Amino acid sequence: MRSALRRRLLLAAQTDALAQFDGQRWRTRCLHCRAHLELSAQGDALGVTSLEHVVPSAWFGRPAARALTSQVGDQDDDARNLALACASCNHAKGRRQDARGPADPRAFEIVSRLLATRLARWRALPEAERAR
Known part of the structure; x- marks a missing residue:
């Protein structure tokens, strides 16, 4: 796994109020379905854990998505x-809402x-963690 992806996965876990770290793993729940997810201390996705860009990357720079x-x-x-x-929720969102774009009212509502x-x-x- 690429180190940039590991850093982003760890950042998502560290900034998730539901995530708990036991010294070896981060444990939290899927943003969509609340399934149990785990991430290693080094940032490796365990099981079905995946990184979700809540507002799809493709929506950035598009006027219809500016409110989000x-x-x-804006990054x-x-x-x-x-x-x-979880991978199944993340991939389903990518095929459905992300692909429709921010001008689609239903996609905009779900991403919101x-x-x-x-x-x-x-x-x-x-503060110490932000400096890294």
């Missing part, structure tokens, strides 16, 4: 836009709801 992207700092890899999801869930689960990193 502005909530995550697709901003920690507020990263979450852990997911973003609200992610922001409700937000946990800021301690």
